[in-house]
Amino acid sequence: MSSLRSIRVRVNGIEREGQVEPRLLLVDFLREHLGLTGTHIGCDTTSCGACTVLMDGRSLKSCTAFAVQADGREITTVEGVAADGQLHPLQEAFREQHALQCGYCTPGMVMSALYLLSRNPNPTESQIRRAIAGNLCRCTGYLNIIAAVKAAALKLNTRRAAI
């Protein structure tokens, strides 16, 4: 299209460049341009949270931002959470607590929970519920997700204490 913009975005620690239309949504930039399809789309009204990523460390519904708004920023997607072939303790906890079924909401849930834990290492149950209230899941009924976030907080704190 006529008015392509150049953007530079650091995605999961790697500098990426793109020529994008100003109207291109961030989620489509991640999925279609960069091939990072772990970030999902579940609605068109900013309701489901399947598209949640971190931008400069804060959670963001990537269906509700333009790619150009990420220019010069740092994005973390679900593909960037595990490191060196090791699941993140939060991902481990999701697996141990059976906090996912179809997995479609899972990347968004993981990113929202990650954001919560980055700001609040000891969240209460109601804080966890509130933190993922913008992420819809139709499979699990949420209880195991809440349990997983609790378990992850414990793991992370134990790990921190051990260092």
Next chain:
Amino acid sequence: MSDSGREAGGHGATRSSGRQVGLALPRKEDIDLLTGRGTYVGDLQLPGMLWAAIYRSPMPHARLRRVDLEKAAGLPGVVLVLSGRELPDYVVPLSPFPFQSRDPFRAGNPTIKFPDHFCLARDKVRFVGEPVAAVVATDKYIAEDAVELVEADFDPLPPVVDPEEALKPGAPLLYNDWGDNLFLRFRVGADGEEAFRQADLVIRERIRSSRFTGTPIEPRGILARYEPTDRLLTIWSSTQIPHILSTLLEDTLRIPGLKVRVIAPRIGGGFGQKWGYYPEESLIPLLAILSGRPVKWIETRSEHMMATIHARDQIHDLEAAVTKDGRILGLRDRIIADAGVAYPVGGLASIVTTSMFVPGAYKIRHYQAEVRAVTTNKAPYGAHRGFGKADACFAIERLVQRVADRLGLDPAEVRFRNFIQPEDFPYISATGSRYDSGNYPAALTKALELAEYEKWRQEQARLREQGRYLGIGIGLMVEPSSSTRMGSYNSGYYSVTLRIDPMGRVFVLTGGNDEGQGHATTISQLVADELGVPFDDILVIEGDTLECPYGSGSYASRFSVVGASAVILAARQMREKVLKIAAVLLGEPEATLTMETSRIFVKDRPEKAVTLVDVAKTAYYAIFRLPEGVEPELLLTYHYRDPNVGFQPDEHGRVPMFSTFPYDANVAVVEVIPDTGQVKILKYVSVHDCGNMINPAIVQGQHVGALVHGLGGAMYEEIIYDETGQLLTGSFKDYFVPTAMEVPNFILDHLVTPNPFTPGGFKGAGETGTVGPPPVLCNAVEDALKPLGIKVQKLPLSPSSIRDAIREALPRAG
């Protein structure tokens, strides 16, 4: 990479010391899903791939005068445009069943009609969202722009919105040649006039549910590729029924020699909504054929709300013949279901199913029902977790509440007096189904105990004196699973292919597929036990019609019933073959051998052993050593036939269609806040029986997820059309599914009565929970508001409707 599955007993587990079945193992699926490697349809890319978008009817009911696609076609990047009148001759109307068998319900003298719907509307549109034209472009954004440029002219027709109005003479017609709006009429059971004569009183109640549905977070999606030389059409579809879809497509796109391969990749939830045959499923392949390039279409949530099936929405006019002490002698039901537009998406089967199971958990020997499914200008009606049975349970569990109220009896006591008793199993119901097993009194007793029923009754009395409204709701929901209906694609068997390669790796291919249930894990557990191989050496492949044996997919909680049975028996057969070959290699009689962790040895001399690899290499590379009658290779297919369903109607025209009968006893305690109409759930207990469990963590996950679907329907979710036929709930902004804020901490327990008709003793496990919350929470709210004499008439239990009912009742109650 974390691999707690291994620690939990995958590696080194043996048949004797480490049975996998029954363990809450973490799932094989999870690592990919947690790291963004899920690969759903929307994630797939093919070289040269184009995007499709669909222009949908903005009108509920109208004659289609003209569709002008010129502007859309002129947009740079648009490759193809198509309207209904331009469909090639080889496209025929969508067919509900393979081979155009249009009379699936031989029993019950049905009146059933099928219209000719094409994948794009040609002359008339019948609901907001009906596909009218398609555009194909080089990217998603251009395709959506092009849809904006489609111009269509309509002559509006009067909409048909209310199902009862639709039945009246003179109502506008959706299908002129039908002469009325009656999609299906079906009768079941026999009139129990005698029961009604013997009764002390007859209680008449109208019970009405609302329209709601499953809304998986992954909407539908299709990617199609056509290879003209082989006439091979490959479809990646987010479907619950890959094989059936391939057959239906070969039937709808009548290109001579066309072969269809369907691949259901990772699926982001189904819940019944991906069980059916939608127009897009032939439209997108057609666009791929016409454009000569792969075409992808991913449904938006807005499209999903308007064009993917809706469910529930029935009116039951019930008459119960009861004795003074609360026994129900007979039951008559007249059911009207709002079936929406008459698409072949399974809705009729769901409505017929309702009519079979209204007697629920109760020993009601005289039962008769008449169902009328009415076509209206709404999205099609179809399967949703709890398929028809949820509607039946809603009717009976609400009715039992009313019976108790009328007679001044405890609603738990009325249930105990009417239950089918443990010694009655297998129990043949009034509609001819064979209930396999269960213990309803024990389940309800346990649920009442966990809920501290007596304590809350006292609390209720105390709070009533203070003008507070506490209520207790009860229900025992029987949710038949694993269905069969002859002449439909729902045909009562399940096939599993087992292959062991020369290196001893085990491949399990089935005719089912997975939408999040964890088959890769549960099948591996079953095979590990039955065959004696390590959990991690097993690969499960489903959802590819080219590789897997034919099958009717995943629905009706059938996997753990017929699927798991097929897996077990296939593995046993394979084990026998392996032991036969090992017997030759070891020079020992077969009967003395056993296999654990892929090692075959003499039971009392474990050092005398060969490995599965030795056996496999013999079967592939040294076939001269194979014993007489043993075929080369380690490959077999097992076809499991369901023994507990019927294929022929009995002398009363009854066919047992469901194989097993899991159930769930629920008790809920709520407080209603009169000023706001808010319902606070103070306690919710569920005691569930699905027989033996393959993986209790997965069962628990399925069950809680199902309860929350039910909670949504009870409290928040409703699909609303206005009186002109416009959809008012077109997004998650107005169709409220529960979030983490609303879900109570359920108190859960299990009862295990093994299914005597399956080798593993399993029943269905994925749907039962969905059924309880609507009737149980309605019962609880009605119980809370008893001092005001309020009968709950409507789902969902929204604060506004409850507040209105209270405001209206308060002056009356003085």
